[in-house]
Amino acid sequence: MKNLSNILAVSFKSILKNKRRNIFTMIGIIIGIAAVITIMSLGNGFKKTAADEFSDSGAGKNSAIINFMTSSGEGAKENPFSQQDIDIVKQVNGVSSAKIKENDDTGYSAKMTNPQKKGDVSILKKATMDTPEKGQGFDSDDNELHKKVVTVDDKIAKDVFNKDALGKTLYIDGQGFKVVGIANDAMNPSAVNMPSKTFDQYMSNLNQDLPSLQLTVQDGQDKKDVAKKVEDALNKKGSGVGDGKYTYNDTEEMMKGINKVFDGITYFVAAVAGISLFIAGIGVMNVMYISVTERTEEIAIRRAFGAKARDIELQFLIESVVLCVIGGLIGLILGILIGSLVDAVTPDYIKSVVSLSSVIIAVGVSMLIGIVFGWIPARAAAKKELIDIIK
Structure with missing residues (x-):
């Protein structure tokens, strides 16, 4: 040494x-x-x-995602994952728990019911929207107080309010929300941004355009086999059988x-x-x-x-x-x-x-x-x- x-x-x-x-x-x-x-x-x-990204999409070790696709390829009119469907899934051998999975980047389908203009809108849940292109938007305090405020995009501002939307009221499913900003989203046309807690209080009955169900598989069980059993069970007894098909994609293999x-x-x-x-x-x-x-x-x-x-x-x-x-x-x-x-x-x-x-x-x-x-x-x-x- x-x-x-x-x-x-x-x-x-x-x-x-x-x-x-x-x-x-x-x-x-x-x-x-x-x-x-x-x-x-x-x-x-x-x-x-x-x-x-894949883990968030259900590629975790004991996590699997069941998707629903309508026959037309459009968003589901009714929630294909009702409480009854969740109960069916929980009865499948190997399933520990099941819950509807929310995707932060996917909007919730709703109806705009203003007298001037009626049509479909997509609501995006946001904790804050404090940097809109126009207006002041909403902050965390507005979210905590469940204030009925929203931001809209240029299309809605033009069609409904003739480009003068700030301070006006947008009606969604018969409920009024004050427009506090203009914010555009290229991925979501006709998009409305709403405080997440406001949404949970007033719009909790709405469904996302592409809903999905997240499963937790019991330890020691083969995730793929359990997910396929759930897929088969829902395609036989699920509430959305008449409108489309339930599918499981092995995202872990893709990853x-x-x-x-x-x-x-x-x-x-x-x-x-x-x-x-x-x-x-x-x-x-x-x-x-x-x-x-x-x-x-x-x-x-x-x-x-x-x-x-x-x-x-x-x-x-x-x-x-x-x-x-x-x-x-x-x-x-x-x-x-x-x-x-x-x-x-x-x-x-x-x-x-x-x-x-x-x-x-x-x-x-x-x-x-x-x-x-x-x-x-x-x-x-x-x-x-x-x-x-x-x-």
């Missing part, structure tokens, strides 16, 4: 003697490792985001397939970026050969004092590994910083997740480069005999 610590100390001294040359040698390793870490962290971020695609793309791009590591390894080998040539006198002195060929080989091999590991650690830090920067610039689209495997790969690859490309120069140094050097 003492001998190894001495070799490490000598390695650092040797590297510091030629700082500029060794820094340029490490640049290739730094760039290669940084590129690989950045790509892998962003790939892991995509996988985590996808996993979170696994998407993860495989992400992994394939990530590893392929990382491998392409890793080509620079091979080039950097050639640079390390070249520098080590130069170092062996420059330190012939040092090798001679060490051999004269009884150093064996194995000691000389180990000395130069460790120097190569130390050089590469330092470059790898710098590249690791740089890759994490780049990933974090991308995360900060595009927080809604790209997430960066650095895993332990990424860190192990960075350090391991660096050491491997040092060993592979440092071994040949180290062997050359070990083969130098004292008598040959004196000649």
